[in-house]
């Protein structure tokens with residue numbers, strides 16, 4: 257183990273920013289506000305160069321390094337990059353080795369050639385995935401950090417083809433101990449459901465509580481600590497895509513997720529001259545390397561390829577209608593563009609407390625079939641908008657174009673109850689990954705350790721659906737006869753008219 261005496265103990269420093277949020281009881285960090293902005297942040301005053309990016313010498317002899325998150329030649333709005341001024345350049349690391357031992361349950365290829373994934377037309381639902389254990393390891397005392405605890409549920413496309421996405425869950429009970437992770441395959445959307453995540457990134461620290469969502473752009477190294485102990489949550493990984501705010505159209509500027517509620521880290525460094533392991537996800541495969549110093553040695557940075565978090569409680573619901581139901585685009589927090597350009601690869605929808613006031617309307621979700629796949633999870637509370645049980649920490653799946661809807665009991669209640677303004681989703685937060693087209697599910701989720709909490713789908717529940725149409729046989733016969741009589745009468749009148757004209 258290599259140590260420099262002066263830096264034997266980890267040393268931390270954080271920026272003092274003029275325009276940032278204050279710490280709260282749940283979150284000790286401060287943040288820069290906005291969405292898609294370019295930011296500058298310095299943990300030590302004056303380290304950012306003035307009027308250029310790569311001066312001959314940077315203050316304190318820091319190394320300048322650029323991380324590009326987009327092709328160098330991109331439209332101006334698509335340019336994503338960040339300049340970092342750091343103690344050592346990132347290239348100062350040891351040899352890479354393939355590291356299946358870190359985690360062999362992360363899938364990044366959802367093509368038919370992969371025997372670890374399969375198409376599944378039927379509805380699936382999982383009870384909460386287990387906490388506190390290794391998700392498949394029999395030894396429940398095993399120590400599992402955030403990266404080791406990721407398990408893939410399903411996805412589409414292939415990370416190697418830079419197209420598609422993956423849905424994962426994570427369950428962890430240990431801090432990442434001098435271990436950092438870097439996803440070269442795409443951007444990760446992380447949703448804690450149980451326990452906060454204390455995330456140190458190259459660009460600063462972020463505390464993430466259940467009810468908040470974090471985006472970690474591709475190529476950013478980060479490490480996760482568990483301040484509340486065992487933790488569980490969900491991940492949506494977009495291969496080579498970005499989670500963007502949706503267009504607002506006729507909504508105007510002031511609905512859904514507002515730019516003013518997005519939080520970016522301030523520069524914060526951790527000097528630690530001890531061995532660190534860095535795991536990279538690269539082309540769907542994990543590779544690791546070691547280095548004798550912390551990767552979090554950025555003293556100042558400037559750019560827009562930056563992690564961001566958002567408290568989903570700030571989402572402004574606009575679904576209060578006079579009649580009928582709004583389309584789910586009104587629940588959209590983020591959208592990821594597909595290569596088709598005309599449809600989304602995926603949308604992240606959030607269901608939070610709101611008033612339902614529609615009159616003369618079947619208020620629950622109507623029976624439907626979608627091109628989209630619907631993957632739903634529950635962060636907290638109780639969710640009733642489904643024919644299957646969904647508990648916090650669980651997951652449900654509706655396949656592309658497959659029919660689904662409410663139970664018969666819900667239909668009966670919804671078609672007969674007196675309608676009044678009602679508040680729904682009280683103290684509840686559910687979400688949906690609304691994915692454009694079919695996905696494949698993993699063997700782990702359907703047949704492996706993940707299937708331990710899988711409910712069987714229950715097609716028998718639909719046998720109770722009564723075809724009430726037949727209750728109206730007499731009414732239909734009477735109305736049909738009356739209509740026939742009416743036609744005959746009209747025919748007689750027509751015949752008489754023709755005769756009179758001859």
Ligand SMILES: [Fe+2]
Pocket residue numbers: 624626630654660
């Ligand atoms: Fe649906």
